[in-house]
Amino acid sequence: MNPLFTPNIYQERRNKLSAAFPHGVALFLSNGESPVNYPANTYRYRQDSNFLYFFGLAIPNVVGVIDFEQNKSILFGDDFTIDDIIWMGDQPKMSDLATQIAAEEVRPLAELSSFLKGKSVHFTPPYRAENKIELARLLGKTLEELTPSVELIKKIVSLREIKSLEEIVQMVEANEIGAFMHKMVMKFCKPGATERQLFGIAESIALTMGDGTSFPIILSQNGQTLHNHDHSLTLEEGRLLVMDSGAENVMNYCSDHTRTLPVSGKFSTRQKEIYEMVYQANMAAIANCKPGIQNMENYKLAVTILTEGLQKIGLMKGNLEESVALGTHALFMPHGLGHQIGLDVHDMEDFGENYVGYDDTIQRSSIPGYRSLRMAKTLRPGHVITVEPGIYFIPHLIDIWKKEKKFEAFINYDKLENYKGFGGIRIEDSVLITEEGSRVLGTHLPKSVEEIETILQS
Amino acid sequence: MNPLFTPNIYQERRNKLSAAFPHGVALFLSNGESPVNYPANTYRYRQDSNFLYFFGLAIPNVVGVIDFEQNKSILFGDDFTIDDIIWMGDQPKMSDLATQIAAEEVRPLAELSSFLKGKSVHFTPPYRAENKIELARLLGKTLEELTPSVELIKKIVSLREIKSLEEIVQMVEANEIGAFMHKMVMKFCKPGATERQLFGIAESIALTMGDGTSFPIILSQNGQTLHNHDHSLTLEEGRLLVMDSGAENVMNYCSDHTRTLPVSGKFSTRQKEIYEMVYQANMAAIANCKPGIQNMENYKLAVTILTEGLQKIGLMKGNLEESVALGTHALFMPHGLGHQIGLDVHDMEDFGENYVGYDDTIQRSSIPGYRSLRMAKTLRPGHVITVEPGIYFIPHLIDIWKKEKKFEAFINYDKLENYKGFGGIRIEDSVLITEEGSRVLGTHLPKSVEEIETILQS
Numbered sequence: 010m011n012p013l014f015t016p017n018i019y020q021e022r023r024n025k026l027s028a029a030f031p032h033g034v035a036l037f038l039s040n041g042e043s044p045v046n047y048p049a050n051t052y053r054y055r056q057d058s059n060f061l062y063f064f065g066l067a068i069p070n071v072v073g074v075i076d077f078e079q080n081k082s083i084l085f086g087d088d089f090t091i092d093d094i095i096w097m098g099d100q101p102k103m104s105d106l107a108t109q110i111a112a113e114e115v116r117p118l119a120e121l122s123s124f125l126k127g128k129s130v131h132f133t134p135p136y137r138a139e140n141k142i143e144l145a146r147l148l149g150k151t152l153e154e155l156t157p158s159v160e161l162i163k164k165i166v167s168l169r170e171i172k173s174l175e176e177i178v179q180m181v182e183a184n185e186i187g188a189f190m191h192k193m194v195m196k197f198c199k200p201g202a203t204e205r206q207l208f209g210i211a212e213s214i215a216l217t218m219g220d221g222t223s224f225p226i227i228l229s230q231n232g233q234t235l236h237n238h239d240h241s242l243t244l245e246e247g248r249l250l251v252m253d254s255g256a257e258n259v260m261n262y263c264s265d266h267t268r269t270l271p272v273s274g275k276f277s278t279r280q281k282e283i284y285e286m287v288y289q290a291n292m293a294a295i296a297n298c299k300p301g302i303q304n305m306e307n308y309k310l311a312v313t314i315l316t317e318g319l320q321k322i323g324l325m326k327g328n329l330e331e332s333v334a335l336g337t338h339a340l341f342m343p344h345g346l347g348h349q350i351g352l353d354v355h356d357m358e359d360f361g362e363n364y365v366g367y368d369d370t371i372q373r374s375s376i377p378g379y380r381s382l383r384m385a386k387t388l389r390p391g392h393v394i395t396v397e398p399g400i401y402f403i404p405h406l407i408d409i410w411k412k413e414k415k416f417e418a419f420i421n422y423d424k425l426e427n428y429k430g431f432g433g434i435r436i437e438d439s440v441l442i443t444e445e446g447s448r449v450l451g452t453h454l455p456k457s458v459e460e461i462e463t464i465l466q467s
Numbered sequence: 468m469n470p471l472f473t474p475n476i477y478q479e480r481r482n483k484l485s486a487a488f489p490h491g492v493a494l495f496l497s498n499g500e501s502p503v504n505y506p507a508n509t510y511r512y513r514q515d516s517n518f519l520y521f522f523g524l525a526i527p528n529v530v531g532v533i534d535f536e537q538n539k540s541i542l543f544g545d546d547f548t549i550d551d552i553i554w555m556g557d558q559p560k561m562s563d564l565a566t567q568i569a570a571e572e573v574r575p576l577a578e579l580s581s582f583l584k585g586k587s588v589h590f591t592p593p594y595r596a597e598n599k600i601e602l603a604r605l606l607g608k609t610l611e612e613l614t615p616s617v618e619l620i621k622k623i624v625s626l627r628e629i630k631s632l633e634e635i636v637q638m639v640e641a642n643e644i645g646a647f648m649h650k651m652v653m654k655f656c657k658p659g660a661t662e663r664q665l666f667g668i669a670e671s672i673a674l675t676m677g678d679g680t681s682f683p684i685i686l687s688q689n690g691q692t693l694h695n696h697d698h699s700l701t702l703e704e705g706r707l708l709v710m711d712s713g714a715e716n717v718m719n720y721c722s723d724h725t726r727t728l729p730v731s732g733k734f735s736t737r738q739k740e741i742y743e744m745v746y747q748a749n750m751a752a753i754a755n756c757k758p759g760i761q762n763m764e765n766y767k768l769a770v771t772i773l774t775e776g777l778q779k780i781g782l783m784k785g786n787l788e789e790s791v792a793l794g795t796h797a798l799f800m801p802h803g804l805g806h807q808i809g810l811d812v813h814d815m816e817d818f819g820e821n822y823v824g825y826d827d828t829i830q831r832s833s834i835p836g837y838r839s840l841r842m843a844k845t846l847r848p849g850h851v852i853t854v855e856p857g858i859y860f861i862p863h864l865i866d867i868w869k870k871e872k873k874f875e876a877f878i879n880y881d882k883l884e885n886y887k888g889f890g891g892i893r894i895e896d897s898v899l900i901t902e903e904g905s906r907v908l909g910t911h912l913p914k915s916v917e918e919i920e921t922i923l924q925s
Contacts (some may be wrong), residue, residue, distance in 0.1 A: 045513045047817040049593045052510040055503045098692035136506045138596030209675025210899025234556035359505040
């Protein structure tokens with residue numbers, strides 16, 4: 010156990026949840042082992058993040074229940090058999106596990122279904138099919154009848170989105186691992202190296218220093234393809250390499266960094282022009298992160314800088330304010346500015362984005378670009394968000410917009426043709442909102458044109 | 468596409484299946500993306516091996532149907548939308564995919580359920596909960612009502628267990644990757660290195676050279692714990708390090724090697740004694756692999772050598788033949804001798820072990836040791852099996868047997884006490900049965916005491 014995470018921490022978290030609910034119980038299923046190609050061959054084990062937050066144990070086959078009426082927590086699970094111990098080595102008893110997280114009671118799993126009978130049971134949206142089946146079985150419902158508790162979701166968001174000091178320590182560690190992944194890739198980024206080699210190096214660091222990657226590594230010279238998990242290319246002189254990756258530390262807190270590297274070691278003039286726009290947008294949005302600022306404002310700030318830059322080099326045109334208000338920039342940045350990060354790299358995305366990034370004061374927009382923003386609401390101390398502007402030249406998207414003559418008063422489609430092989434640029438760091446303002450998590454990872462070129466050429 | 472795997476190969480495989488069934492259809496669901504901690508954050512994609520074998524495409528959201536009556540194959544799936552292409556880059560059309568595997572027809576997924584209505588639908592046991600739910604939906608059944616087809620299982624085993632030349636080429640490649648993982652770990656195996664570092668190195672090689680590991684790497688100084696996926700220890704002078712690991716090549720064919728290394732670089736006298744027994748058992752069983760030999764005989768041969776060795780150093784006693792017949796050796800080797808290997812590291816274990824390792828001529832035994840044998844039946848040319856004898860000193864198991872006075876005429880429990888901290892030794896290679904005999908797949912990986920000590924000290 011991590012000495013920072015005392016049993017009391019888990020009990021306090023559960024107490025805060027209990028305080029919001031006069032009746033019923035909250036039910037947290039652990040994640041099981043997830044099969045690859047037959048039942049006994051499983052993926053790396055990853056506990057559910059809500060289970061980790063309230064019950065702290067990274068093991069399958071346990072269920073945590075918070076009984077709101079009795080204000081106590083029960084850990085349902087069975088001790089290992091001697092056969093298990095022969096194959097798996099010594100295992101802690103359920104009672105020891107309960108002590109580690111200050112759960113008041115332990116009961117066998119076989120009692121869970123009858124325990125729940127007649128109670129008002131709150132649960133979060135199940136995302137693993139095994140747990141959908143298990144929830145339905147436990148509650149005597151069909152899969153279609155399972156209804157997650159919006160109240161529970163909202164209360165958990167209000168707790169998990171404000172990171173405590175112990176959590177920040179973990180996130181800094183995850184960011185150190187994540188930064189090291191990037192630094193090693195920078196070291197080996199040379200023409201002739203393969204994307205797969207760099208991918209293997211980064212994966213190895215995440216596994217060696219922590220608990221693996223926080224999401225499938227994006228590492229590609231085709232950075233304009235946003236969800237690109239192909240690593241089959243050889244690095245070529247003149248191209249850009251986008252790497253978007255993160256690590257989990259052993260407590261499963263996440264990092265998420267993006268850097269874009271010129272394979273040649275030096276940006277071309279055209280690459281540098283675009284890079285500078287994204288860099289300025291990233292720096293300005295980070296500088297503007299502080300309590301009380303709506304993150305929607307940071308998004309507007311970033312896309313205004315990008316639009317202004319694209320106008321300066323003649324790819325966009327027209328009135329700047331109007332252009333930004335209409336979302337014309339969505340051609341170049343069809344994603345938002347970032348997301349909350351914590352025990353999940355897109356924190357609490359199992360609840361759906363709107364519960365995490367929006368609240369009663371701000372609703373999701375329907376305007377291009379704006380509608381893709383994951384985290385829009387007002388920043389508060391303890392929030393950790395990513396800031397990740399980008400500019401991409403996506404041939405398919407350019408062709409569609411051009412054909413539709415979409416926003417043609419603002420976009421210079423003819424000039425854009427020359428950028429179709431450019432690729433994409435994204436720059437991303439994670440930012441902790443503090444009482445006074447904010448700070449980027451982890452040690453500085455080369456980011457400016459000069460810093461990137463220096464490390465690539467060293 | 469791999470040039471060795473022509474569309475015809477897949478068509479021939481499906482034709483062979485069709486030939487065995489006059490009526491009905493066989494239904495093969497692709498594996499979906501498997502969520503880690505929220506729906507969009509997924510594990511490394513791994514296609515179902517039966518789907519790979521008959522339909523060759525390593526993508527989700529497609530379904531392969533073999534219509535036995537019409538003797539044709541239909542690929543159910545939907546083309547990507549322009550939105551998908553913007554985010555994921557260019558994607559092949561369903562019709563192109565069908566051509567790659569010589570499927571006669573393409574239909575939209577929405578038509579599948581009505582297509583199946585009224586037909587006799589054969590399917591293999593689903594092991595992913597998503598596919599259980601989907602099968603039940605498609606067939607209008609409850610989860611409990613889903614009944615896999617034993618006929619289909621048996622016929623698939625008869626096809627998949629005999630590896631073709633194209634497949635052997637893939638398996639050799641997987642073995643080269645797997646051997647390189649071991650060689651690199653041998654290079655860095657030194658007192659002071661951590662298990663986690665060596666684990667990271669091995670994972671990185673599997674990801675860089677192929678499609679990742681074929682199963683979670685076992686790498687531990689506590690080799691007596693058979694299912695040990697903990698890598699938290701620092702390597703210590705005098706201890707043994709067991710590494711059992713394998714790779715998948717990009718076509719998803721698997722390797723599986725085990726080596727046991729003395730951390731000090733040199734085996735102690737006692738370690739060498741036990742190592743030699745396991746080595747001799749491994750070599751003798753491999754030498755005995757040829758068509759017509761029951762693998763149960765190889766198991767008996769191996770455990771006879773182990774028992775004889777343990778008798779010689781006084782840990783076992785009594786009549787050798789009787790000892791072996793009773794399964795007294797199960798205290799030291801509580802697992803079988805190996806398993807078939809191919810597109811799965813435990814090939815076709817999604818069907819259950821008995822369909823793969825046993826047939827009408829041999830039934831699973833109930834005798835200790837013997838009952839753990841996964842692959843017992845007669846070897847045929849094209850079989851690929853692992854040969855992996857081991858000796859372990861498992862304190863919990865020793866204590867239980869000793870207390871029960873189990874086989875006390877054959878086991879010297881007093882002397883055994885001194886071996887409780889010894890750990891375990893296992894040695895494993897994969898063997899292809901040929902027309903003439905057999906050969907170990909891949910280039911030679913250091914295995915004898917001398918070879919291991921030489922590479923560790925180099």
